[in-house]
Amino acid sequence: xxxxxxxxxxxxxxxxxxxxxxxxxxxxxxxxxxxxxxxxxxxxxxxxxxxxxxxxxxxxxxxxxxxxxxxxxxxxxxxxxxxxxxxxxxxxxxxxxxxxxxxxxxxxxxxxxxxxxxxxxxxxxxxxxxxxxxxxxxxxxxxxxxxxxxxxxxxxxxxxxxxxxxxxxxxxxxxxxxxxxxxxxxxxxxxxxxxxxxxxxxxxxxxxxxxxxxxxxxxxxxxxxxxxxxxxxxxxxxxxxxxxxxxxxxxxxxxxxxxxxxxxxxxxxxxxxxxxxxxxxxxxxxxxxxxxxxxxxxxxxxxxxxxxxxxxxxxxxxxxxxxxxxxxxxxxxxxxxxxxxxxxxxxxxxxxxxxxxxxxxxxxxxxxxxxxxxxxxxxxxxxxxxxxxxxxxxxxxxxxxxxxxxxxxxxxxxxxxxxxxxxxxxxxxxxxxxxxxxxxxxxxxx
Numbered sequence: 001x002x003x004x005x006x007x008x009x010x011x012x013x014x015x016x017x018x019x020x021x022x023x024x025x026x027x028x029x030x031x032x033x034x035x036x037x038x039x040x041x042x043x044x045x046x047x048x049x050x051x052x053x054x055x056x057x058x059x060x061x062x063x064x065x066x067x068x069x070x071x072x073x074x075x076x077x078x079x080x081x082x083x084x085x086x087x088x089x090x091x092x093x094x095x096x097x098x099x100x101x102x103x104x105x106x107x108x109x110x111x112x113x114x115x116x117x118x119x120x121x122x123x124x125x126x127x128x129x130x131x132x133x134x135x136x137x138x139x140x141x142x143x144x145x146x147x148x149x150x151x152x153x154x155x156x157x158x159x160x161x162x163x164x165x166x167x168x169x170x171x172x173x174x175x176x177x178x179x180x181x182x183x184x185x186x187x188x189x190x191x192x193x194x195x196x197x198x199x200x201x202x203x204x205x206x207x208x209x210x211x212x213x214x215x216x217x218x219x220x221x222x223x224x225x226x227x228x229x230x231x232x233x234x235x236x237x238x239x240x241x242x243x244x245x246x247x248x249x250x251x252x253x254x255x256x257x258x259x260x261x262x263x264x265x266x267x268x269x270x271x272x273x274x275x276x277x278x279x280x281x282x283x284x285x286x287x288x289x290x291x292x293x294x295x296x297x298x299x300x301x302x303x304x305x306x307x308x309x310x311x312x313x314x315x316x317x318x319x320x321x322x323x324x325x326x327x328x329x330x331x332x333x334x335x336x337x338x339x340x341x342x343x344x345x346x347x348x349x350x351x352x353x354x355x356x357x358x359x360x361x362x363x364x365x366x367x368x369x370x371x372x373x374x375x376x377x378x379x380x381x382x383x384x385x386x387x388x389x390x391x392x393x394x395x396x397x398x399x400x401x402x403x404x405x406x407x408x409x410x411x412x413x414x415x416x417x418x419x420x421x422x423x424x425x426x427x428x429x430x431x432x433x434x435x436x437x438x439x440x441x442x443x444x445x446x
Contacts (some may be wrong), residue, residue, distance in 0.1 A: 027082050031069050033178060034089065037171060038062035044167055048160050051153055054099050060100040061092045070264035083126045085135055086118035095136040102145045102152035104161060106168035113175055282341060282415055293422055295333050300374065301326040303336070304362050307343045311351055318404065319356045322347075324364070333444045334373050338419040344440050345412035346376040352402035353437070354380035365440060371425075372445055377438040383431040391429055392417045416441075 043059040068081055093111035100107050102352070115134045122130050144151055155161040246262065304324045313324045332339075343362075348361040358379040366373035379401060383391075390396035391413065398410035420427045423443055431437040 015349055026117070028072055029178075030117055030121065031065055031072065031085070033175065034065045034292065035062060035069065038065065040171070048163060049156075050160070051099050054096060057092060057099075061088065079123055083118075083122050083130065086114065086122055086130060089114045090118070090134055090137060094141055097141050098151060099153045100164060101155045102141070102149075106165045106172075107375055108138075108141070109168055109172045110361065113172055128180065133368075146314045203346065218236075248262060282290060293335050293338070295423070296335055297331050297337050298334050298339055299328070300330045300332050300372070301328045303339055303345075304343055307340070307347050310344070310360075311347060313346075314351055315360075318351065318354070318358075320354055321359040322351070322360070323361050325361060326363065326374060330364065330367075330372060331445070335419075338422065342416045342419050345416050346441070349408075349412060350376050350378035350380065350437070350439075352404075352406045352408060354378045355403045366442075367446070370445060373440055373442040375438050375440050377436065379436040381430075382433040382435050382437050384433050388429065388431060392427070 010231045038058045038061055042055055042062070045054045045058065065085075068085055071078070071081065090111055093114060094108050097105060097107040097111065111134075115130070118134075120129060155164065244266070301324060304326055308322055308324055311322065317426050347360065347362065354360055360376070360378045362376050363374065364372065365375045387398060390398050394414060398413070402408060417427055420441060420443070425441065425443040427439065427441050429437060429439050
Protein backbone atom coordinates (compact mmCIF):
# COMPACT_ATOMS: atom_id res chain seq x y z
CA UNK A 1 0.00 0.00 0.00
CA UNK A 2 2.81 2.41 0.96
CA UNK A 3 4.68 1.47 -2.22
CA UNK A 4 1.53 2.09 -4.29
CA UNK A 5 1.00 5.55 -2.71
CA UNK A 6 4.69 6.34 -3.17
CA UNK A 7 4.61 5.44 -6.89
CA UNK A 8 1.39 7.42 -7.37
CA UNK A 9 3.08 10.40 -5.71
CA UNK A 10 6.08 10.13 -8.02
CA UNK A 11 3.81 9.90 -11.07
CA UNK A 12 2.07 13.06 -9.93
CA UNK A 13 5.35 14.91 -9.37
CA UNK A 14 6.82 14.05 -12.77
CA UNK A 15 4.61 15.14 -15.64
CA UNK A 16 6.93 13.37 -18.08
CA UNK A 17 9.36 11.08 -16.26
CA UNK A 18 11.52 10.46 -19.38
CA UNK A 19 12.55 14.13 -19.47
CA UNK A 20 14.33 14.00 -16.10
CA UNK A 21 17.54 12.40 -14.90
CA UNK A 22 17.82 10.22 -11.80
CA UNK A 23 19.39 13.15 -9.88
CA UNK A 24 16.50 15.45 -10.80
CA UNK A 25 13.92 12.85 -9.72
CA UNK A 26 15.69 12.53 -6.37
CA UNK A 27 15.69 16.32 -5.96
CA UNK A 28 11.98 16.54 -6.79
CA UNK A 29 11.23 13.83 -4.26
CA UNK A 30 13.45 15.59 -1.70
CA UNK A 31 11.34 18.71 -2.11
CA UNK A 32 8.17 16.71 -1.35
CA UNK A 33 9.82 15.01 1.65
CA UNK A 34 11.06 18.41 2.83
CA UNK A 35 7.52 19.81 2.66
CA UNK A 36 6.26 16.89 4.75
CA UNK A 37 9.21 17.16 7.18
CA UNK A 38 8.76 20.93 7.67
CA UNK A 39 5.07 20.40 8.39
CA UNK A 40 6.01 17.73 10.96
CA UNK A 41 8.64 20.03 12.56
CA UNK A 42 6.14 22.87 12.92
CA UNK A 43 3.68 20.54 14.64
CA UNK A 44 6.28 18.87 16.91
CA UNK A 45 7.92 22.18 17.89
CA UNK A 46 4.56 23.64 18.85
CA UNK A 47 3.67 20.48 20.73
CA UNK A 48 6.99 20.51 22.65
CA UNK A 49 6.59 24.28 23.31
CA UNK A 50 10.03 25.05 21.92
CA UNK A 51 11.08 28.67 21.21
CA UNK A 52 8.82 30.36 18.63
CA UNK A 53 11.76 30.83 16.27
CA UNK A 54 11.92 27.02 15.86
CA UNK A 55 8.40 27.19 14.43
CA UNK A 56 8.85 30.35 12.33
CA UNK A 57 11.99 29.07 10.55
CA UNK A 58 10.40 25.77 9.39
CA UNK A 59 7.36 27.78 8.27
CA UNK A 60 9.52 30.12 6.12
CA UNK A 61 11.40 27.17 4.64
CA UNK A 62 8.08 25.36 4.01
CA UNK A 63 6.81 28.32 1.97
CA UNK A 64 10.06 28.32 -0.02
CA UNK A 65 9.78 24.56 -0.75
CA UNK A 66 6.15 24.98 -1.84
CA UNK A 67 7.29 27.69 -4.26
CA UNK A 68 10.05 25.44 -5.64
CA UNK A 69 7.56 22.62 -6.04
CA UNK A 70 5.21 24.94 -7.95
CA UNK A 71 8.01 25.89 -10.35
CA UNK A 72 8.94 22.25 -10.85
CA UNK A 73 5.42 20.90 -11.33
CA UNK A 74 3.64 23.67 -13.19
CA UNK A 75 6.30 25.85 -14.84
CA UNK A 76 9.52 24.16 -15.92
CA UNK A 77 12.39 22.49 -14.13
CA UNK A 78 15.66 24.39 -14.08
CA UNK A 79 18.82 22.94 -12.58
CA UNK A 80 19.65 26.34 -11.06
CA UNK A 81 17.02 25.59 -8.38
CA UNK A 82 18.96 22.63 -6.98
CA UNK A 83 22.10 24.06 -5.37
CA UNK A 84 20.43 27.11 -3.72
CA UNK A 85 17.68 24.89 -2.29
CA UNK A 86 20.18 22.45 -0.75
CA UNK A 87 22.27 25.31 0.65
CA UNK A 88 19.20 26.98 2.15
CA UNK A 89 18.20 23.63 3.71
CA UNK A 90 21.67 23.26 5.28
CA UNK A 91 21.58 26.88 6.47
CA UNK A 92 18.11 26.32 7.96
CA UNK A 93 19.35 23.30 9.94
CA UNK A 94 22.42 25.25 11.03
CA UNK A 95 20.30 28.11 12.42
CA UNK A 96 17.81 25.75 14.08
CA UNK A 97 20.82 23.98 15.68
CA UNK A 98 21.42 27.13 17.75
CA UNK A 99 17.83 27.17 19.06
CA UNK A 100 17.67 23.44 19.76
CA UNK A 101 20.43 22.89 22.28
CA UNK A 102 23.42 23.08 19.96
CA UNK A 103 25.68 20.07 20.48
CA UNK A 104 23.14 18.60 22.91
CA UNK A 105 20.48 18.57 20.20
CA UNK A 106 20.10 16.28 17.22
CA UNK A 107 19.76 18.81 14.40
CA UNK A 108 23.28 18.13 13.20
CA UNK A 109 22.02 14.74 11.93
CA UNK A 110 19.55 16.49 9.63
CA UNK A 111 22.25 18.89 8.50
CA UNK A 112 24.54 16.00 7.62
CA UNK A 113 21.76 14.08 5.83
CA UNK A 114 20.81 17.18 3.82
CA UNK A 115 24.47 17.51 2.78
CA UNK A 116 24.58 13.84 1.67
CA UNK A 117 21.43 14.27 -0.45
CA UNK A 118 22.98 17.45 -1.87
CA UNK A 119 26.09 15.57 -2.99
CA UNK A 120 23.80 13.26 -4.98
CA UNK A 121 21.56 15.84 -6.64
CA UNK A 122 23.75 18.94 -7.07
CA UNK A 123 25.46 19.30 -10.49
CA UNK A 124 29.06 18.02 -10.46
CA UNK A 125 30.69 21.39 -11.10
CA UNK A 126 28.89 22.89 -8.03
CA UNK A 127 29.68 20.09 -5.54
CA UNK A 128 32.90 21.77 -4.39
CA UNK A 129 30.97 24.92 -3.46
CA UNK A 130 28.44 22.84 -1.52
CA UNK A 131 31.24 21.09 0.39
CA UNK A 132 32.89 24.40 1.26
CA UNK A 133 29.55 25.88 2.37
CA UNK A 134 28.77 22.86 4.58
CA UNK A 135 32.21 22.87 6.25
CA UNK A 136 31.96 26.61 6.98
CA UNK A 137 28.55 26.24 8.59
CA UNK A 138 29.62 23.26 10.72
CA UNK A 139 32.74 25.11 11.86
CA UNK A 140 30.61 28.16 12.63
CA UNK A 141 28.24 26.06 14.76
CA UNK A 142 31.08 24.56 16.79
CA UNK A 143 32.87 27.89 17.14
CA UNK A 144 29.68 29.41 18.54
CA UNK A 145 29.34 26.42 20.88
CA UNK A 146 32.92 26.97 22.12
CA UNK A 147 33.25 30.75 22.25
CA UNK A 148 29.64 31.96 22.56
CA UNK A 149 27.83 29.18 24.46
CA UNK A 150 25.38 31.70 25.89
CA UNK A 151 23.85 32.15 22.42
CA UNK A 152 22.82 28.50 22.35
CA UNK A 153 19.23 28.00 23.56
CA UNK A 154 19.28 24.95 25.89
CA UNK A 155 16.44 22.48 26.36
CA UNK A 156 14.08 23.39 29.18
CA UNK A 157 14.00 19.82 30.44
CA UNK A 158 15.69 16.47 29.93
CA UNK A 159 12.42 14.98 28.69
CA UNK A 160 12.19 17.54 25.88
CA UNK A 161 15.81 16.82 24.96
CA UNK A 162 15.06 13.08 24.79
CA UNK A 163 11.88 13.74 22.81
CA UNK A 164 13.87 15.91 20.36
CA UNK A 165 16.48 13.18 19.89
CA UNK A 166 13.86 10.49 19.41
CA UNK A 167 11.97 12.56 16.84
CA UNK A 168 15.14 13.40 14.93
CA UNK A 169 16.35 9.79 14.96
CA UNK A 170 12.97 8.65 13.60
CA UNK A 171 12.95 11.33 10.90
CA UNK A 172 16.61 10.73 9.91
CA UNK A 173 16.04 6.97 9.82
CA UNK A 174 12.99 7.46 7.60
CA UNK A 175 14.88 9.83 5.28
CA UNK A 176 17.89 7.50 5.07
CA UNK A 177 15.61 4.59 4.27
CA UNK A 178 13.87 6.64 1.61
CA UNK A 179 17.15 7.80 -0.01
CA UNK A 180 18.66 4.30 -0.07
CA UNK A 181 15.43 2.71 -1.29
CA UNK A 182 15.00 5.37 -3.98
CA UNK A 183 18.56 4.94 -5.25
CA UNK A 184 18.36 1.14 -5.13
CA UNK A 185 15.05 0.98 -7.01
CA UNK A 186 16.15 3.41 -9.68
CA UNK A 187 19.55 1.74 -9.98
CA UNK A 188 17.72 -1.55 -10.55
CA UNK A 189 15.45 0.10 -13.12
CA UNK A 190 18.34 1.75 -14.94
CA UNK A 191 20.33 -1.48 -14.93
CA UNK A 192 17.33 -3.33 -16.34
CA UNK A 193 17.00 -0.69 -19.05
CA UNK A 194 20.68 -1.09 -19.90
CA UNK A 195 20.36 -4.89 -19.96
CA UNK A 196 17.22 -4.69 -22.13
CA UNK A 197 18.96 -2.24 -24.46
CA UNK A 198 22.00 -4.51 -24.61
CA UNK A 199 19.79 -7.49 -25.39
CA UNK A 200 18.02 -5.54 -28.14
CA UNK A 201 21.37 -4.49 -29.59
CA UNK A 202 22.58 -8.10 -29.54
CA UNK A 203 19.32 -9.31 -31.12
CA UNK A 204 19.57 -6.53 -33.70
CA UNK A 205 23.18 -7.47 -34.43
CA UNK A 206 22.18 -11.12 -34.82
CA UNK A 207 19.32 -10.22 -37.16
CA UNK A 208 21.63 -7.93 -39.11
CA UNK A 209 24.16 -10.75 -39.40
CA UNK A 210 21.45 -13.15 -40.56
CA UNK A 211 20.11 -10.62 -43.05
CA UNK A 212 23.62 -9.92 -44.32
CA UNK A 213 24.30 -13.64 -44.66
CA UNK A 214 20.96 -14.12 -46.43
CA UNK A 215 21.68 -11.17 -48.72
CA UNK A 216 25.02 -12.69 -49.69
CA UNK A 217 23.25 -15.98 -50.41
CA UNK A 218 20.65 -14.22 -52.56
CA UNK A 219 23.35 -12.30 -54.44
CA UNK A 220 25.31 -15.51 -55.02
CA UNK A 221 22.15 -17.27 -56.18
CA UNK A 222 21.31 -14.43 -58.56
CA UNK A 223 24.88 -14.41 -59.89
CA UNK A 224 24.55 -18.11 -60.68
CA UNK A 225 21.09 -17.53 -62.13
CA UNK A 226 22.23 -14.77 -64.49
CA UNK A 227 25.21 -16.91 -65.49
CA UNK A 228 22.73 -19.63 -66.48
CA UNK A 229 20.47 -17.14 -68.27
CA UNK A 230 23.38 -15.58 -70.17
CA UNK A 231 24.39 -19.05 -71.38
CA UNK A 232 20.80 -19.82 -72.42
CA UNK A 233 20.59 -16.49 -74.26
CA UNK A 234 23.92 -17.02 -75.97
CA UNK A 235 22.98 -20.39 -77.53
CA UNK A 236 19.92 -19.24 -79.52
CA UNK A 237 21.67 -16.02 -80.52
CA UNK A 238 24.62 -18.04 -81.80
CA UNK A 239 22.27 -20.17 -83.89
CA UNK A 240 20.40 -17.08 -85.02
CA UNK A 241 23.62 -15.35 -86.12
CA UNK A 242 24.91 -18.53 -87.79
CA UNK A 243 21.75 -18.88 -89.91
CA UNK A 244 21.75 -15.23 -90.93
CA UNK A 245 25.45 -15.46 -91.87
CA UNK A 246 24.77 -18.52 -94.10
CA UNK A 247 21.92 -16.68 -95.79
CA UNK A 248 24.00 -13.53 -96.22
CA UNK A 249 26.95 -15.34 -97.79
CA UNK A 250 25.08 -17.74 -100.08
CA UNK A 251 21.42 -16.74 -100.27
CA UNK A 252 21.25 -16.96 -104.12
CA UNK A 253 22.83 -20.39 -104.07
CA UNK A 254 20.23 -21.85 -101.71
CA UNK A 255 17.27 -23.81 -103.00
CA UNK A 256 13.69 -22.82 -102.18
CA UNK A 257 13.41 -25.72 -99.73
CA UNK A 258 16.63 -24.67 -97.94
CA UNK A 259 15.43 -21.06 -97.70
CA UNK A 260 12.10 -22.22 -96.24
CA UNK A 261 13.95 -24.40 -93.73
CA UNK A 262 16.25 -21.57 -92.64
CA UNK A 263 13.32 -19.17 -92.33
CA UNK A 264 11.50 -21.73 -90.16
CA UNK A 265 14.60 -22.14 -87.97
CA UNK A 266 14.93 -18.37 -87.67
CA UNK A 267 11.28 -18.10 -86.74
CA UNK A 268 11.63 -20.82 -84.11
CA UNK A 269 14.72 -19.13 -82.68
CA UNK A 270 12.94 -15.76 -82.60
CA UNK A 271 9.94 -17.31 -80.81
CA UNK A 272 12.17 -18.98 -78.24
CA UNK A 273 14.12 -15.77 -77.66
CA UNK A 274 10.88 -13.82 -77.33
CA UNK A 275 9.52 -16.32 -74.78
CA UNK A 276 12.78 -16.24 -72.80
CA UNK A 277 13.02 -12.44 -72.79
CA UNK A 278 9.31 -12.09 -71.88
CA UNK A 279 9.74 -14.42 -68.91
CA UNK A 280 12.96 -12.65 -67.90
CA UNK A 281 11.26 -9.25 -68.04
CA UNK A 282 8.25 -10.42 -66.02
CA UNK A 283 10.49 -12.09 -63.44
CA UNK A 284 12.71 -9.00 -63.04
CA UNK A 285 9.65 -6.76 -62.58
CA UNK A 286 8.34 -9.20 -59.98
CA UNK A 287 11.66 -9.12 -58.12
CA UNK A 288 11.63 -5.31 -58.12
CA UNK A 289 8.09 -5.31 -56.72
CA UNK A 290 6.65 -3.19 -59.56
CA UNK A 291 4.42 -5.86 -61.05
CA UNK A 292 0.79 -4.86 -60.75
CA UNK A 293 -1.31 -7.27 -58.74
CA UNK A 294 -5.05 -6.87 -59.42
CA UNK A 295 -6.92 -10.01 -58.34
CA UNK A 296 -10.39 -10.63 -59.69
CA UNK A 297 -12.77 -13.55 -60.11
CA UNK A 298 -11.65 -15.56 -63.15
CA UNK A 299 -13.28 -18.54 -64.92
CA UNK A 300 -10.43 -21.06 -64.75
CA UNK A 301 -11.66 -23.30 -67.58
CA UNK A 302 -11.95 -20.34 -69.97
CA UNK A 303 -8.41 -19.15 -69.14
CA UNK A 304 -7.05 -22.66 -69.76
CA UNK A 305 -8.92 -22.93 -73.05
CA UNK A 306 -7.27 -19.76 -74.32
CA UNK A 307 -3.83 -21.29 -73.73
CA UNK A 308 -4.94 -24.58 -75.34
CA UNK A 309 -5.94 -22.72 -78.48
CA UNK A 310 -2.65 -20.82 -78.61
CA UNK A 311 -0.76 -24.13 -78.39
CA UNK A 312 -2.93 -25.91 -80.94
CA UNK A 313 -0.37 -25.73 -83.75
CA UNK A 314 2.45 -27.13 -81.62
CA UNK A 315 0.13 -29.87 -80.32
CA UNK A 316 -0.90 -30.77 -83.86
CA UNK A 317 2.70 -31.06 -85.08
CA UNK A 318 3.71 -33.32 -82.15
CA UNK A 319 0.50 -35.35 -82.34
CA UNK A 320 -0.25 -34.75 -78.66
CA UNK A 321 -3.70 -35.00 -77.13
CA UNK A 322 -4.24 -31.83 -75.03
CA UNK A 323 -7.41 -31.94 -72.93
CA UNK A 324 -9.05 -29.37 -70.63
CA UNK A 325 -11.11 -31.20 -68.01
CA UNK A 326 -11.74 -28.26 -65.69
CA UNK A 327 -15.52 -27.71 -65.21
CA UNK A 328 -16.86 -24.53 -66.81
CA UNK A 329 -18.32 -23.24 -63.53
CA UNK A 330 -14.94 -23.30 -61.73
CA UNK A 331 -13.99 -19.84 -60.49
CA UNK A 332 -10.82 -18.65 -58.79
CA UNK A 333 -9.55 -15.33 -57.45
CA UNK A 334 -6.43 -14.32 -59.36
CA UNK A 335 -4.69 -11.60 -61.32
CA UNK A 336 -5.69 -12.40 -64.90
CA UNK A 337 -2.30 -11.61 -66.49
CA UNK A 338 -0.40 -13.59 -63.84
CA UNK A 339 -2.81 -16.51 -64.18
CA UNK A 340 -2.30 -16.58 -67.97
CA UNK A 341 1.48 -16.57 -67.46
CA UNK A 342 1.23 -19.48 -64.99
CA UNK A 343 -0.98 -21.55 -67.29
CA UNK A 344 1.06 -20.73 -70.42
CA UNK A 345 4.35 -21.84 -68.82
CA UNK A 346 2.98 -25.02 -67.24
CA UNK A 347 1.08 -26.17 -70.35
CA UNK A 348 3.89 -25.28 -72.78
CA UNK A 349 6.40 -27.13 -70.56
CA UNK A 350 4.15 -30.19 -70.50
CA UNK A 351 3.92 -30.14 -74.29
CA UNK A 352 7.65 -29.52 -74.64
CA UNK A 353 8.64 -32.61 -72.62
CA UNK A 354 5.99 -34.95 -74.00
CA UNK A 355 6.90 -37.26 -76.88
CA UNK A 356 4.90 -37.44 -80.08
CA UNK A 357 1.62 -39.25 -79.58
CA UNK A 358 1.59 -38.49 -75.88
CA UNK A 359 -1.06 -36.71 -73.79
CA UNK A 360 -1.34 -33.58 -71.65
CA UNK A 361 -4.27 -33.09 -69.31
CA UNK A 362 -5.40 -30.11 -67.23
CA UNK A 363 -7.92 -30.86 -64.48
CA UNK A 364 -9.07 -30.36 -60.89
CA UNK A 365 -7.56 -32.51 -58.13
CA UNK A 366 -9.14 -30.88 -55.08
CA UNK A 367 -11.86 -28.33 -54.46
CA UNK A 368 -12.50 -26.85 -50.97
CA UNK A 369 -14.35 -23.82 -49.66
CA UNK A 370 -11.13 -21.83 -49.60
CA UNK A 371 -8.86 -23.21 -52.33
CA UNK A 372 -8.99 -24.89 -55.70
CA UNK A 373 -6.17 -27.20 -56.68
CA UNK A 374 -5.70 -27.82 -60.40
CA UNK A 375 -3.04 -29.90 -62.12
CA UNK A 376 -1.18 -30.05 -65.43
CA UNK A 377 -0.29 -33.67 -66.15
CA UNK A 378 1.78 -35.07 -69.03
CA UNK A 379 2.94 -38.48 -70.16
CA UNK A 380 6.39 -37.17 -71.02
CA UNK A 381 9.97 -38.03 -70.14
CA UNK A 382 9.58 -37.16 -66.44
CA UNK A 383 12.29 -36.16 -63.97
CA UNK A 384 14.61 -38.05 -61.65
CA UNK A 385 14.99 -37.25 -57.92
CA UNK A 386 18.09 -35.10 -58.50
CA UNK A 387 16.32 -32.84 -60.96
CA UNK A 388 13.23 -32.70 -58.74
CA UNK A 389 15.35 -31.52 -55.79
CA UNK A 390 16.63 -28.59 -57.89
CA UNK A 391 13.18 -27.51 -59.01
CA UNK A 392 12.14 -23.91 -58.19
CA UNK A 393 15.66 -23.02 -57.01
CA UNK A 394 17.19 -19.96 -58.61
CA UNK A 395 20.80 -21.08 -58.16
CA UNK A 396 20.35 -24.48 -59.82
CA UNK A 397 20.38 -25.27 -63.51
CA UNK A 398 17.23 -27.20 -64.45
CA UNK A 399 17.06 -26.40 -68.15
CA UNK A 400 17.14 -29.26 -70.68
CA UNK A 401 15.95 -29.64 -74.28
CA UNK A 402 12.43 -30.83 -75.05
CA UNK A 403 11.57 -34.04 -76.87
CA UNK A 404 11.91 -32.19 -80.22
CA UNK A 405 15.04 -30.35 -79.08
CA UNK A 406 13.00 -27.33 -77.97
CA UNK A 407 15.13 -24.98 -75.84
CA UNK A 408 14.33 -24.53 -72.15
CA UNK A 409 15.72 -22.31 -69.34
CA UNK A 410 13.69 -23.21 -66.27
CA UNK A 411 12.92 -19.50 -65.81
CA UNK A 412 9.24 -20.05 -66.56
CA UNK A 413 8.80 -22.27 -63.49
CA UNK A 414 10.53 -19.71 -61.23
CA UNK A 415 8.14 -17.09 -62.58
CA UNK A 416 5.18 -19.41 -61.92
CA UNK A 417 6.31 -19.97 -58.34
CA UNK A 418 6.67 -16.23 -57.64
CA UNK A 419 3.28 -15.43 -59.18
CA UNK A 420 1.55 -18.25 -57.29
CA UNK A 421 3.08 -17.19 -53.98
CA UNK A 422 1.92 -13.63 -54.72
CA UNK A 423 -1.60 -15.11 -54.61
CA UNK A 424 -0.83 -16.88 -51.31
CA UNK A 425 -1.00 -20.12 -53.25
CA UNK A 426 1.26 -23.16 -53.54
CA UNK A 427 2.90 -25.16 -56.33
CA UNK A 428 4.46 -28.60 -56.14
CA UNK A 429 5.44 -31.35 -58.53
CA UNK A 430 5.39 -35.16 -58.76
CA UNK A 431 7.30 -37.01 -61.46
CA UNK A 432 8.71 -40.36 -62.55
CA UNK A 433 11.23 -40.94 -65.30
CA UNK A 434 9.63 -42.06 -68.61
CA UNK A 435 6.16 -42.05 -67.02
CA UNK A 436 5.36 -38.35 -66.77
CA UNK A 437 5.12 -35.26 -64.62
CA UNK A 438 2.27 -33.59 -62.77
CA UNK A 439 2.38 -30.00 -61.51
CA UNK A 440 -0.17 -29.06 -58.85
CA UNK A 441 -1.28 -25.47 -58.21
CA UNK A 442 -3.46 -24.35 -55.29
CA UNK A 443 -5.15 -20.92 -55.56
CA UNK A 444 -7.93 -19.12 -53.64
CA UNK A 445 -11.54 -19.85 -54.63
CA UNK A 446 -13.43 -17.13 -56.48
